[in-house]
Amino acid sequence: MPWGETEERLGLALPEDYKRLAATFGMGLFSEFLQILSVAPGGAFDLSTTWQSLGADAPAEGEDPLYAPYRIYRPGQVGLIPWGFSQTEGEYYWLADGGEPDKWPIVTRGRGYREWRQVDMSTSEFVYRVVADPQFKPFSIAALVPEPFFTRVPESTFRA
Template sequence: MTGIDRLTALCPPPPTAPSTDWPSTEQALGAPLPADYKQIADAYGPGAFCDFLHLCHPHAPTRWVSLTGPLPATIRAQLQHDRDSGTHPVPHDPRHLFVMGVTDNGEYLFWLTEPAGAPGKWTIAANEARGPRWYAYGGGLADFLTAVLSGRETVPLFPDSFLAQGAFFTPTAPAPTPVPVDTAPQPPTGRTVNPSDIRAWARAHGYDVPGRGRIPAVVLEAWEKDGNG
């Protein structure tokens, strides 16, 4: 039984999901993607596991949860700044971190993209939404999801109630076309924006944001929708 077989047996996917042109997506990203991720994305489409864990998807309804949107480059740039300035511990080289998931609490899931060009060997990392802790899993995405959703693997960053209702997947309406590939750190205008300005805006609008470290994707999305992008 393959990794995707074990995952779908544990957590059944929805009856239909949008198809993705993976060769074009990978060509635009400039890198191949793990086979198990493509199988998961094709089987489940955009949505959330246990109404908590969202995998980034080319057909995600918002570009801040899109695999091809600004999130991966933006978070990588924030982590590089944290590492260079020493304001927040980053145990991995940010150049090798690719965001491919986000939780409702604001944790990010990453691929550790080493060795480059060998996505079948990439492993998983996650970091705490409002703290310094990191978590690492020494396997691929399908095995990670199966282990976590079955309760065999505990992610200390996730709440104790994560599996209170068992393993299930809730789909969201997909975007009709994939988000165009955007590999430049955002805000999307390309202009230089001081993260402290975004934090000040967020607090003024009732968002709880950390005083240092990365800015949650939901805040970046709301900041942009308010006309700041």
Template structure:
């Protein structure tokens, strides 16, 4: 399934045309990202699925959903976890060799990562970790395949409940703006391209 087909299944009739400077993103994150993710960002922009799965995108104002800020938060959470529980096994977060790069999360605090072991970002697979757990569940395919399985409610990760929504699951667009409350307000560098 292509990103365009995924967008159509999730209820988008056209690309939302969210654009970022991918060289800036590479500098912020420290690596190139998968081509299908870049296409996803263009088509979908900020938002999520079923008021449950949130996909982080670069350049938004809201630190909770900004890709580089989400990676920084995961690193800080790992440091705090290690201080509280010295026996806790640390997650190998990017930029560690083969480290995990978080790209999304659920409202139940589950986190989704790319396994960056492969040199080619287009070969990265998905890892899911349930909130508050050291367990990991591997999805032996990439970003688009994972989202396809999620949208059609066929993803096989025991911590993801079956949806009570209609299938395919609709995309819920957001603006990426910081609305106060949780998180921090960032200087945005992404934007929607209008004619």
């Protein structure tokens, strides 16, 4: 996948683990539940397009009431970069701090845990545990979908 333009827009590199995950699976849903953003210029699930749209109305400084105590990432600042979402209003971000991307924590909120939660693990481990680890509460769907699966969806389906 051509990550160069996306990373150029962001002004930083994305986690290698995430890029491998997106390249391996492509566009689709994990267990009909979790969708990761990717490179799909003009598409509804393009990472840089989603990031730009979330930050378009954000205040230039201080807390953003929609994401407090965080804010959407802007180059040179600490902030949230979206990387995925779930079918139950789950939102998944990295807390980008300008440091090593593979060490950024994941920050999430969703139905059932409206307050922000931060976890320190790779994107692929988080995705795996959501779909396969029933002990990964409150994020896991493993009890509802005992056999994890991936459904590839044609990229044209995700066009805006």
